[in-house]
Amino acid sequence: MKLEHIGIAVADIESTKNLLKAIFGAEPYKQEVVASEGVITHFYDAGGVKIELLEATSTDSAISKFILKHGQGLHHLAFSVDHVSTDFERIKGLGIQVLGEAPKQGADGKWIFFAHPRDTSGVLMEFCSEQK
Amino acid sequence: MKLEHIGIAVADIESTKNLLKAIFGAEPYKQEVVASEGVITHFYDAGGVKIELLEATSTDSAISKFILKHGQGLHHLAFSVDHVSTDFERIKGLGIQVLGEAPKQGADGKWIFFAHPRDTSGVLMEFCSEQK
Numbered sequence: 001m002k003l004e005h006i007g008i009a010v011a012d013i014e015s016t017k018n019l020l021k022a023i024f025g026a027e028p029y030k031q032e033v034v035a036s037e038g039v040i041t042h043f044y045d046a047g048g049v050k051i052e053l054l055e056a057t058s059t060d061s062a063i064s065k066f067i068l069k070h071g072q073g074l075h076h077l078a079f080s081v082d083h084v085s086t087d088f089e090r091i092k093g094l095g096i097q098v099l100g101e102a103p104k105q106g107a108d109g110k111w112i113f114f115a116h117p118r119d120t121s122g123v124l125m126e127f128c129s130e131q132k
Numbered sequence: 133m134k135l136e137h138i139g140i141a142v143a144d145i146e147s148t149k150n151l152l153k154a155i156f157g158a159e160p161y162k163q164e165v166v167a168s169e170g171v172i173t174h175f176y177d178a179g180g181v182k183i184e185l186l187e188a189t190s191t192d193s194a195i196s197k198f199i200l201k202h203g204q205g206l207h208h209l210a211f212s213v214d215h216v217s218t219d220f221e222r223i224k225g226l227g228i229q230v231l232g233e234a235p236k237q238g239a240d241g242k243w244i245f246f247a248h249p250r251d252t253s254g255v256l257m258e259f260c261s262e263q264k
Contacts, residue, residue: 046181048179120151
């Protein structure tokens with residue numbers, strides 16, 4: 001079990017950036033717009049694991065809907081796997097609902113898929129790998 | 133910014149244990165009852181960072197109240213600091229609400245305190261150190 005990053009849904013990424021600077025003296029090492037997901041992301045090194053801030057750029061992005069429903073806060077955990085395609089089928093075979101028809105390209109050059117939190121103790125889990 | 137662990141509030145720790153075994157082949161390396169917090173905890177090594185499952189043992193524990201309000205899922209992020217007592221005052225000085233009058237003893241032999249998620253982008257943050 002290798003945690004790759006933690007995703008946090010935020011309403012105003014600049015405000016959270018200022019907060020993390022004030023608390024930890026931390027700065028993002030990378031910023032990326034993922035147009036397909038309708039998000040701006042900032043990545044932080046939290047000592048062996050990444051923290052990814054996500055701000056919605058459109059009202060129909062998943063992050064926008066999440067914040068409307070739950071408010072801002074912890075959004076997902078992403079775990080590294082060797083090949084998302086293999087794990088997509090394996091995890092589906094465990095009776096866990098996976099989202100989408102197949103893995104897709106996500107932020108940070110990764111191939112990703114998600115499992116539905118209903119089947120994973122309330123935690124939205126992302127699975128990611130470098131290769132599809 | 134050094135993430136020490138991620139806390140997940142679960143309704144039935146044995147069920148989540150079985151889930152993590154099925155998905156990752158993972159087993160907890162430690163189990164601990166923290167009577168003062170009214171929780172059973174299981175710790176997992178997620179590759180440089182810990183995942184802490186928390187199940188309530190009494191209806192008035194914070195985990196029990198969290199699950200009633202939000203359902204099970206991601207609960208808090210814990211960050212390592214050098215001395216919680218120093219950071220307790222420093223973070224309070226930033227205008228961030230800290231919980232309690234002083235750091236207290238938590239799971240895993242740590243001294244800890246929490247900051248209110250209202251002031252930290254919706255994320256319940258724990259700060260912990262070996263020494264008070």
